[in-house]
Amino acid sequence: MSSQTGQRALPGGEPLDVNDPRLSRFDIVREGARRDDIEIVHYEPQVAPGTKAERRLVRTVAGFFLLTGLAATAFLAIYIWWPWEYEPGRGGDKLYTPLLGVTLGVALLGIGFGILTWGKKLLPKEVSIQDRHEGAVPAEDQRITGETMAYMADELGVKRRPLLGVSLLAGLLPVGAVAAAPLVGGLISDPHKDDQMMTTGFAPRDGQKIRLVREDGRPIRPADISAGGQITVFPGVEHGVSNRYADSPTLLIHLREDDAEASRRNNEREGHGGYMWGNYAAYSKICTHAGCPASLYEQQTNRLLCPCHQSQFLITDNAKPVFGPASRRLPQLPIEVDAEGYFVATSDYTEPVGPDFWERP
Amino acid sequence: MKRRKFDVAAVPGNTARAVDDRFQVATPLRRLLNKVFPDHWSFLLGEIALFSFIVLLLTGVFLTFFFEPAMTEVIYNGSYAPLRGTPMSAAYASTLDISFDVRGGLIMRQMHHWAALLFMAAIVVHMLRVFFTGAFRKPRETNWIIGSLLFWVGFLAGFTGYSLPDDGLSGTGLRIASAIMLSIPVIGSWVTAAVFNGEFPGTIIISRFFIAHVLLIPGLLVALITVHLGLVFKQKHTQWPGPGRTNGNVVGERMFPRYAIKQGGFFMVVFGVIALMGGLFQINPVWLFGPYEAWVVSAASQPDWYVMFLDGSTRLMPDWEITIPIGEGYVIPPLFWPTVVLPGILVAISLLYPFMEARHLKDYRSHNLLQRPRDVPFRTGLGVMALTFYVILTLSGANDVIADKFHISLNAMTWAGRVGLLLLPPLAYYVTYRICLGLQQHDREVLAHGVETGIIRRLPDGRFVEVHQPLSAGNGHGELDYAGWVVPKKMNRLGALGPAIRGFFYPIERPAEAPVSPGHPPVEPRPEREEITSGETRS
Numbered sequence: 053m054s055s056q057t058g059q060r061a062l063p064g065g066e067p068l069d070v071n072d073p074r075l076s077r078f079d080i081v082r083e084g085a086r087r088d089d090i091e092i093v094h095y096e097p098q099v100a101p102g103t104k105a106e107r108r109l110v111r112t113v114a115g116f117f118l119l120t121g122l123a124a125t126a127f128l129a130i131y132i133w134w135p136w137e138y139e140p141g142r143g144g145d146k147l148y149t150p151l152l153g154v155t156l157g158v159a160l161l162g163i164g165f166g167i168l169t170w171g172k173k174l175l176p177k178e179v180s181i182q183d184r185h186e187g188a189v190p191a192e193d194q195r196i197t198g199e200t201m202a203y204m205a206d207e208l209g210v211k212r213r214p215l216l217g218v219s220l221l222a223g224l225l226p227v228g229a230v231a232a233a234p235l236v237g238g239l240i241s242d243p244h245k246d247d248q249m250m251t252t253g254f255a256p257r258d259g260q261k262i263r264l265v266r267e268d269g270r271p272i273r274p275a276d277i278s279a280g281g282q283i284t285v286f287p288g289v290e291h292g293v294s295n296r297y298a299d300s301p302t303l304l305i306h307l308r309e310d311d312a313e314a315s316r317r318n319n320e321r322e323g324h325g326g327y328m329w330g331n332y333a334a335y336s337k338i339c340t341h342a343g344c345p346a347s348l349y350e351q352q353t354n355r356l357l358c359p360c361h362q363s364q365f366l367i368t369d370n371a372k373p374v375f376g377p378a379s380r381r382l383p384q385l386p387i388e389v390d391a392e393g394y395f396v397a398t399s400d401y402t403e404p405v406g407p408d409f410w411e412r413p
Numbered sequence: 414m415k416r417r418k419f420d421v422a423a424v425p426g427n428t429a430r431a432v433d434d435r436f437q438v439a440t441p442l443r444r445l446l447n448k449v450f451p452d453h454w455s456f457l458l459g460e461i462a463l464f465s466f467i468v469l470l471l472t473g474v475f476l477t478f479f480f481e482p483a484m485t486e487v488i489y490n491g492s493y494a495p496l497r498g499t500p501m502s503a504a505y506a507s508t509l510d511i512s513f514d515v516r517g518g519l520i521m522r523q524m525h526h527w528a529a530l531l532f533m534a535a536i537v538v539h540m541l542r543v544f545f546t547g548a549f550r551k552p553r554e555t556n557w558i559i560g561s562l563l564f565w566v567g568f569l570a571g572f573t574g575y576s577l578p579d580d581g582l583s584g585t586g587l588r589i590a591s592a593i594m595l596s597i598p599v600i601g602s603w604v605t606a607a608v609f610n611g612e613f614p615g616t617i618i619i620s621r622f623f624i625a626h627v628l629l630i631p632g633l634l635v636a637l638i639t640v641h642l643g644l645v646f647k648q649k650h651t652q653w654p655g656p657g658r659t660n661g662n663v664v665g666e667r668m669f670p671r672y673a674i675k676q677g678g679f680f681m682v683v684f685g686v687i688a689l690m691g692g693l694f695q696i697n698p699v700w701l702f703g704p705y706e707a708w709v710v711s712a713a714s715q716p717d718w719y720v721m722f723l724d725g726s727t728r729l730m731p732d733w734e735i736t737i738p739i740g741e742g743y744v745i746p747p748l749f750w751p752t753v754v755l756p757g758i759l760v761a762i763s764l765l766y767p768f769m770e771a772r773h774l775k776d777y778r779s780h781n782l783l784q785r786p787r788d789v790p791f792r793t794g795l796g797v798m799a800l801t802f803y804v805i806l807t808l809s810g811a812n813d814v815i816a817d818k819f820h821i822s823l824n825a826m827t828w829a830g831r832v833g834l835l836l837l838p839p840l841a842y843y844v845t846y847r848i849c850l851g852l853q854q855h856d857r858e859v860l861a862h863g864v865e866t867g868i869i870r871r872l873p874d875g876r877f878v879e880v881h882q883p884l885s886a887g888n889g890h891g892e893l894d895y896a897g898w899v900v901p902k903k904m905n906r907l908g909a910l911g912p913a914i915r916g917f918f919y920p921i922e923r924p925a926e927a928p929v930s931p932g933h934p935p936v937e938p939r940p941e942r943e944e945i946t947s948g949e950t951r952s
Contacts, residue, residue, distance in 0.1 A: 084447060088443065088444050090447050090667065093657070131517060136516055137492060138513040140494050148519075149691075149692055153690070153691050154689065154693065156520075156689075157685045160681050160682070161689075162685075164682035164684070164685055167677055168678035168682070170674065178666050180666060181449070181664050182449035182662060182663045184662055186779055186781070240606075284708050294486075295706065295707050299612070299613075301707055301708030338707070341592070341747075342588070344589065347709075348712065359713075360714060361728045362827060373732055376728070376827065377727060377732055377748065378732060379746065407595050407596065407746065408596065408746035409596065410597070410598050410599055410601050410602065410743050411743060412744050413741050
């Protein structure tokens with residue numbers, strides 16, 4: 053720890069001769085830092101070599117690393133030999149993922165804390181100061197760069213030969229469009245093709261009215277639903293019960309006598325007279341707000357709630373929205389019973405089903 | 414001594430010299446090794462996001478080996494008995510396979526999902542740190558903009574990612590997304606048809622989301638993160654004010670080895686925590702939701718947390734529909750405002766804020782020193798106001814769950830959200846402003862009159878007064894100026910009391926540290942440490 057102050061260069065002073073054999077390695081490090089405008093102003097060992105504190109810290113770090121090895125080995129053993137295949141019930145396979153997580157987590161935390169302890173406790177503490185050199189960019193440099201760039205434009209002579217610039221622009225613009233064209237052209241798809249936004253699976257085919265069917269495909273008789281009950285129905289066509297007809301799921305509701313009376317009255321007012329069959333009414337299940345299935349039907353109040361954004365529709369009043377963000381009532385499906393006694397759709401929905409859009413008539 | 418033909422000890426030196434002769438890397442490498450980083454716990458929040466992103470890349474690549482991004486209908490025949498024989502999309506079936514039939518697949522899936530949630534959370538918390546301390550000011554506006562964009566790109570990454578399994582929950586989210594696109598005036602139906610290739614759901618959306626999720630969006634994220642870090646590196650990190658710290662320097666530790674070791678260790682810790690979460694905490698159990706069917710939904714369908722504020726804004730929006738009576742009539746659905754316009758406004762405000770503040774304060778200088786939130790009450794107030802707005806929206810995104818668990822009327826929750834969204838943010842601004850002023854005043858008070866000692870003195874006339882320990886050396890009052898950093902307010906921060914006894918099994922005795930800026934040793938070297946050595950003995 054002898055003093056070598058005399059040979060140390062002050063910041064901005066003469067650089068140190070790094071070939072001087074009397075310099076320690078740290079002196080060279082500090083000289084290097086200095087050349088990068090970094091001053092190491094505080095450098096102090098945290099533990100004295102050979103002390104109890106040092107040995108304890110070394111043991112801690114080593115312990116962390118060994119814990120990692122242990123946990124990682126456990127991970128491998130579990131990964132290979134633990135029964136992992138899914139079995140119904142409470143088998144050991146339910147512990148497979150948690151055990152992997154714990155062993156992997158402990159292994160990674162062990163190495164993490166080991167490294168952190170090493171770096172934070174065993175390494176000497178240091179405070180260094182580095183100059184930011186901000187705002188030190190001389191205005192002259194900025195000017196030189198600016199002039200260099202301006203001179204490039206001069207060399208090209210765009211100013212003197214404006215035709216070149218204009219024609220280049222005129223030539224490149226279509227090239228840009230060429231790059232965009234395949235993407236836009238490939239993706240674009242006419243939303244009104246086959247009137248797809250206005251029709252559902254209930255549109256009559258070949259003059260044949262479409263039956264209402266359950267999820268398993270069976271048609272429905274009026275007696276299948278008790279008063280106050282409801283059932284989700286689908287168009288009785290091929291793949292009718294699938295996402296191919298994502299706009300077709302419909303709620304068939306058997307209203308109680310007085311509710312049905314009110315409902316019929318309100319239907320007449322809206323020009324939907326005859327849409328109901330007896331005390332049965334069918335409304336689209338697809339919320340007019342964001343397209344979730346509005347599927348929580350409250351029998352007491354005849355309200356239908358959409359669980360996504362809590363729009364509520366009053367079934368006895370044409371499924372009018374009475375609360376929440378929906379602004380349009382659920383479309384009603386006109387229904388009747390065919391000769392064999394099964395429900396059919398008299399026609400398709402008379403207004404578009406599902407979320408609202410700009411050109412909705 | 415026998416002469417060796419091959420000197421092993423000289424190999425590293427010779428190699429290094431050979432490399433440097435060809436590439437001249439020694440000087441830049443030394444600069445890199447020596448670069449000084451300031452240290453504070455709050456500077457590590459952004460790192461959590463970075464490390465989560467690395468975990469996302471690692472686990473994500475694993476998942477792509479087993480995931481089949483197709484909507485082809487298949488009949489499930491895997492290990493999970495309750496769903497056997499159910500028709501479903503290939504995407505959902507392969508997600509079930511990853512969960513049940515790929516050894517260790519479930520933990521990878523869960524780690525991936527947890528890492529994504531952590532990624533977004535770390536971004537938000539990091540952003541709050543940067544905002545409240547004024548770290549976004551000149552010259553760092555660009556990085557603020559990139560950071561804000563990272564949130565939204567991360568948002569897209571998250572949404573496209575959790576839509577991929579094509580389960581009952583995510584399919585509902587996808588349907589809502591299609592409704593949101595549909596609500597855009599004029600082009601809505603064209604946009605939706607282009608994205609879904611026709612009517613919802615079509616047969617191609619999962620494949621498109623897949624390529625966006627595994628290539629396009631991660632590519633964008635990697636690019637943005639690279640620039641973000643590059644700029645932090647180039648512009649050097651901000652630092653808290655403190656002794657020896659000025660606007661023109663960086664006080665801290667050199668990058669190697671200390672700072673790098675801390676980073677590496679911290680990465681391992683983040684990775685380990687994600688592994689623990691992925692193993693112990695179930696997330697997105699898609700097998701319970703069933704395949705997506707357009708007619709099935711359950712209550713308590715919540716998206717991932719960072720999407721919930723949009724869900725909340727959608728729930729709170731009144732049913733204001735705008736009809737335009739031209740021709741057959743046109744409609745702007747109420748869905749448009751909370752899901753397209755509101756995020757648009759939020760993006761614009763967050764991108765422009767640094768410039769708006771600089772203009773408002775007419776402050777166009779460069780700032781490398783951070784500000785304590787209390788010292789800029791209006792900004793802190795604005796931040797808390799925005800945070801309140803966000804939290805109300807997020808809570809409203811789960812208002813059906815809250816209503817259910819606490820037996821509150823659902824409609825009351827909605828109305829509380831609507832009213833709260835308008836009233837609480839301004840209130841939060843006012844309260845925060847007052848708290849900031851109060852904290853400022855207390856700092857000044859301590860600087861002027863000293864620290865409360867807890868010692869009560871009785872005066873001859875019988876009055877009791879508390880003795881204060883002045884902070885300045887002299888006996889005078891009001892000599893100290895506020896320097897923008899922590900004012901010690903307890904006697905043991907002044908070293909007047911014995912340090913708390915540390916150690917778990919037996920006490921570890923250490924001298925009390927002098928009061929310093931958060932987490933830093935003092936800069937002034939103590940006199941007996943004037944001699945700087947490496948600790949090595951030398952002649």
